[in-house]
Amino acid sequence: MTKVAVLGAGINGLACAVRVKEKYPNIHVVIIASEFTPNTTGDGSGGFWYPYLCGITSQDLLCKWGSETYKYLYGLWREGGHDLCLLPMFELYREKRELVTHSWAKDVLGYRILDEKQLSYLSGLYSVKYVSGRTFTSFIAYPPTILAHLHRRFEAANGQTLQYRINSLDDKKLDDYDVVINCLGLGAREVVPDDKVVPIRGQISRVIAPWVTNAVMDEDSGNYILPNVHNCVLGGTHQTNDFNRSIVGEDTDFVLNGCSQLIPGLKNAELITQWAGLRPGRESVRLEAEQRDGKLYIHNYGHGGSGLTLFWGCAADVLEIFDKHLTEGRKQNAKL
Amino acid sequence: MVTDINMDNSSPRIAVIGAGVIGMTVAKILQQELRNTNITIIANEFLEDTVSCVAAGIFRPGTSFKGPTKDITKKWINNSWYFWQDILKTPEAPKAGLMSVSSYIFSKENQFVTRNHLIEDLVPIYRTVEKDELKLCGEGWKYGSYFSTIKIGCDRYLPWVEKSFIGKGGKIEIKKIDSFASLRSKFDLVFNCTGMGAKVLCGDHDLVALRGQVIKVKAPWLKMAFYGDYDTYIIPGIDGVATLGGVRQYDSYNKEVCKYDSAAILERCCKLLPVLKKAEIVAHKVGLRPHRMPVRVEPEVMDGVKVVHCYGHGGYGVMCAPGTAMDAVKIGVDMLRSNARSKM
Numbered sequence: 001m002t003k004v005a006v007l008g009a010g011i012n013g014l015a016c017a018v019r020v021k022e023k024y025p026n027i028h029v030v031i032i033a034s035e036f037t038p039n040t041t042g043d044g045s046g047g048f049w050y051p052y053l054c055g056i057t058s059q060d061l062l063c064k065w066g067s068e069t070y071k072y073l074y075g076l077w078r079e080g081g082h083d084l085c086l087l088p089m090f091e092l093y094r095e096k097r098e099l100v101t102h103s104w105a106k107d108v109l110g111y112r113i114l115d116e117k118q119l120s121y122l123s124g125l126y127s128v129k130y131v132s133g134r135t136f137t138s139f140i141a142y143p144p145t146i147l148a149h150l151h152r153r154f155e156a157a158n159g160q161t162l163q164y165r166i167n168s169l170d171d172k173k174l175d176d177y178d179v180v181i182n183c184l185g186l187g188a189r190e191v192v193p194d195d196k197v198v199p200i201r202g203q204i205s206r207v208i209a210p211w212v213t214n215a216v217m218d219e220d221s222g223n224y225i226l227p228n229v230h231n232c233v234l235g236g237t238h239q240t241n242d243f244n245r246s247i248v249g250e251d252t253d254f255v256l257n258g259c260s261q262l263i264p265g266l267k268n269a270e271l272i273t274q275w276a277g278l279r280p281g282r283e284s285v286r287l288e289a290e291q292r293d294g295k296l297y298i299h300n301y302g303h304g305g306s307g308l309t310l311f312w313g314c315a316a317d318v319l320e321i322f323d324k325h326l327t328e329g330r331k332q333n334a335k336l
Numbered sequence: 337m338v339t340d341i342n343m344d345n346s347s348p349r350i351a352v353i354g355a356g357v358i359g360m361t362v363a364k365i366l367q368q369e370l371r372n373t374n375i376t377i378i379a380n381e382f383l384e385d386t387v388s389c390v391a392a393g394i395f396r397p398g399t400s401f402k403g404p405t406k407d408i409t410k411k412w413i414n415n416s417w418y419f420w421q422d423i424l425k426t427p428e429a430p431k432a433g434l435m436s437v438s439s440y441i442f443s444k445e446n447q448f449v450t451r452n453h454l455i456e457d458l459v460p461i462y463r464t465v466e467k468d469e470l471k472l473c474g475e476g477w478k479y480g481s482y483f484s485t486i487k488i489g490c491d492r493y494l495p496w497v498e499k500s501f502i503g504k505g506g507k508i509e510i511k512k513i514d515s516f517a518s519l520r521s522k523f524d525l526v527f528n529c530t531g532m533g534a535k536v537l538c539g540d541h542d543l544v545a546l547r548g549q550v551i552k553v554k555a556p557w558l559k560m561a562f563y564g565d566y567d568t569y570i571i572p573g574i575d576g577v578a579t580l581g582g583v584r585q586y587d588s589y590n591k592e593v594c595k596y597d598s599a600a601i602l603e604r605c606c607k608l609l610p611v612l613k614k615a616e617i618v619a620h621k622v623g624l625r626p627h628r629m630p631v632r633v634e635p636e637v638m639d640g641v642k643v644v645h646c647y648g649h650g651g652y653g654v655m656c657a658p659g660t661a662m663d664a665v666k667i668g669v670d671m672l673r674s675n676a677r678s679k680m
Contacts, residue, residue: 080557080611086472087559088438088484109469110482121460125425125436135461137469137560211435211574213559229557264427 002027002326005177007166007191009033011042011143011307012300013183014150015315020181020322021157031154032173034165034187037147041185042307044275046204046226046233047141048215049073050089051104053200053238053305057284059103062306065285065313067107072312073139082149083142083229089215090114090122092133099132111136126262128218140215141308142228166191169297179325181298181318185280188301194286197302199278201242203251206231207269216262223258231272234259238305240281247274279305287314289321296325347372348672349522353513353537354529355379357388357490358646360497361657362527365665367504376523377501380512383494387531390550390623392571392579393488393654394437394561395420397454401652402630403660410454412631412659417458419658420486433492435574438484439561440465442477442608449565450481459485473562473608487561488654489574513537517639525668526643531626534647540632543648546625547588549597551580551605553615568604570612577618580605584651586627593620625651633663635671644668 002024006017009031021029037043049070051062076082088110093099105111114122114133123130154161164173166184168191174180182188189197209232217224226233234255252274260267282302290297300318303310350366352359355377367373383389395417403409424434438461441450447464456462465480502508513519514537519526528534535543556576563569571579583597598620606612628648636643646664649656 078611080614083557085557085559109472110466118460124421127425209430210556210576211430213435213437213572227559260427264425265429265431267427268430 002179002329003177004029004179004181005174006031006181006183007033008183008185008187009036009161010040010183010185011147011150011311012185012303012314013181014147014154015311016181016183016300016318017159018150018153018157019315019319021154021159023319025157028160030160030162032162032164032166034163036161036163037151038144040147041277041280042143043147044204044277045143045202045308046224046235047143047146047228047308048089048226049139049141049309050217051102051306051309053279053281054285054310055281055283055304061285062310063103063107065310065317066104066306068313068316069310070104070108070139073141076146077139083145085140085227085229086137087140087213087215087227088135089138089217090133090135091217091219092122092126092128092130094128094130094218094220096131099134105136109137126216128262138215140226140228142230143308146308169292174295177295179296179298179322181300181322183300185301185303186278188280188299194282196282198241198281199243200281200304201237201239201244201276201278202235202305203237203248203255203274203276204233204235205252205255205274206233206272207266208232208272209266209269211265212263218258218262221258223255223262225259225263225266232266232269234266238279243278245276245278247276251276285310285314287317289325298322347374348524350375350525350527350668351519351523352377352527352529353379354531354533355382355494355508356386356529356531357494357654357657358531358649358661359527359529360494360501361661362529362646362664363501363506364497365658365661367501367506369665369669373505375501376507376509378509378511378513380510383491386490386494387623387625388490388494388654390548390621391490391651391654392550392569392573392581393433393490394439394571395455395485395487395655396439396452397652397655398650399452399454400629401454401650401656403633404630408663412656412663413454414458414659415662416656416659420488424486428496430574431492432496433489433574435487435489436484437487437561437572438482439563440469440472440480440482441563442470442473442480443565444476444478445565447479450479452483455483455485459483473564474610477564487571487574490654492574515639516641516643520640524642525672526641527664527668528643528645529647531647531649531653532624534626534645538638538645540628543626543628544587545589546627546650547583547585547590548581548623548625548651549583549594549601550621550623551598551601552577552618552621553580553612554618555612555615562608564604564608568601568608570605570609580612589624591622591624593622626653627651631660633660633667635667642671644671
């Protein structure tokens with residue numbers, strides 16, 4: 001009987017574990033991870049659907065994975081009770097840029113390149129001269145809720161979890177498993193090892209501002225404002241190769257002052273917490289099968305700032321690889 | 337633009353009757369426009385007791401909203417928009433109850449009802465929806481528009497204006513005014529912002545109550561407004577409390593919550609966004625919109641008192657308070673100037 005280990009209990013690990021276990025109830029699936037929600041990288045993130053900081057991952061893949069995830073979030077929003085917000089996003093530039101239409105534009109709602117009138121209004125509203133930008137209707141999740149939801153689904157399907165820190169892919173703990181789905185995120189750097197995985201540090205502040213109704217990304221300043229059901233995330237930084245999980249005063253100033261300049265009402269908003277997380281950056285997402293020492297490894301890591309944006313689509317591809325593996329296995333058994 | 341009205345340096349005694357959004361905004365603009373002010377707001381209903389606080393306060397006029405001329409109507413709307421935008425970009429915005437809000441408006445009947453010639457050119461985005469957007473609220477919606485606008489929550493705006501008003505020396509009197517004659521010796525100018533109260537106070541039979549009922553629910557996940565064939569709307573609130581509506585009952589003076597209206601509103605709103613079925617209800621509210629065609633902004637001498645009327649805004653009082661108040665203040669200043677001239 002096939003035994004599957006999923007490494008990592010973040011958004012990607014949980015999504016893969018759920019998809020595999022729900023499709024194959026009789027297969028033993030265990031999530032092995034050192035951290036579980038609410039302590040994963042995704043838990044602290046802004047929860048915004050938006051392909052961001054995923055290097056040179058191909059547009060086709062971003063479109064495929066992103067649109068499947070967008071559809072999934074849309075379904076959760078319609079169902080209600082999953083702490084999802086539907087709202088317009090504005091991606092704004094202070095420097096002139098030739099804006100291309102993204103490959104995933106047709107898969108999201110209301111995607112538009114902003115015209116003069118809209119840019120003029122937003123410039124006035126945020127007191128910044130914006131010269132180009134985009135808008136579309138997107139989702140902002142409250143990641144701990146999504147993660148808890150996936151965790152519950154996995155347990156309801158009789159999935160198992162094990163808290164343990166894997167130190168390499170040859171770890172003794174993996175001896176019993178024939179398939180290892182590697183969703184270690186930043187952990188892949190040490191465990192695989194894969195030095196292409198680098199932390200992209202992001203620091204954010206969370207404030208109480210339920211009156212913020214748009215997601216705003218000021219691409220040239222680096223500030224962004226992402227309101228969710230419970231609070232409003234102000235960002236941010238993207239410091240490559242920075243492992244610092246502590247709060248840096250300079251970054252706090254940048255986040256709070258920068259965002260308050262855009263939306264002055266935020267000046268007096270109550271600050272509830274700050275957080276610095278390490279996005280698992282990589283030149284591109286690694287999603288592929290690897291046969292190694294008689295085991296199938298399905299790698300699914302390096303999603304950068306797009307975990308919440310790509311997870312469900314990536315998990316679908318992981319499942320497809322797993323399906324093929326089982327089919328081939330059956331063919332082989334039939335031959336014997 | 338700050339004005340001196342009197343030649344003799346004493347401030348004219350000004351009364352503003354009514355403490356809803358119209359009265360408060362008139363008082364605010366008076367303090368902005370005049371150098372020395374002696375203003376008293378006189379009302380017997382404040383804050384939660386006003387119709388203004390029942391309203392969601394979204395900046396979207398009904399297409400039948402009417403001033404004396406098309407130009408004046410447009411001017412009121414435009415001036416109101418810029419007034420709100422000026423506050424929106426300051427740190428005061430959330431305290432003043434202001435927020436941006438984008439909206440989807442769907443219809444099963446026709447595209448026309450989702451359009452709005454009064455604001456299409458004014459707001460930054462007003463466009464037809466795409467086919468996939470029609471499915472946001474389930475099957476059956478055939479037409480729709482998407483637009484971005486703003487919302488003014490009077491539960492915050494009114495106290496915010498009041499604080500500033502009193503800080504600048506304004507006075508408030510809790511009293512019900514039954515006649516203008518009672519004000520004759522005390523005030524040089526009176527602004528009549530009594531809304532529905534003008535029906536009795538002025539004997540204005542053109543003023544008709546347009547009864548509205550809403551349900552306030554907790555919906556912190558709602559960041560956009562949704563309309564379904566216009567009568568049905570779901571509008572987010574500044575503190576995560578959304579307004580579900582509504583009804584438009586012409587000539588109904590029933591101030592009591594009607595449980596059948598509640599049930600109908602809830603059902604219609606849940607058809608639009610089924611997730612509302614799980615939402616916690618905070619309150620049911622009724623408001624009698626002071627409807628008049630046209631909205632009355634004009635001077636009149638009543639019982640020897642110089643009065644500027646500013647009432648009859650129907651369902652668009654919150655959004656258009658500033659535009660109409662600016663005109664009312666101008667009219668009032670002119671009345672006082674003519675008074676000053678005649679003294680010379």
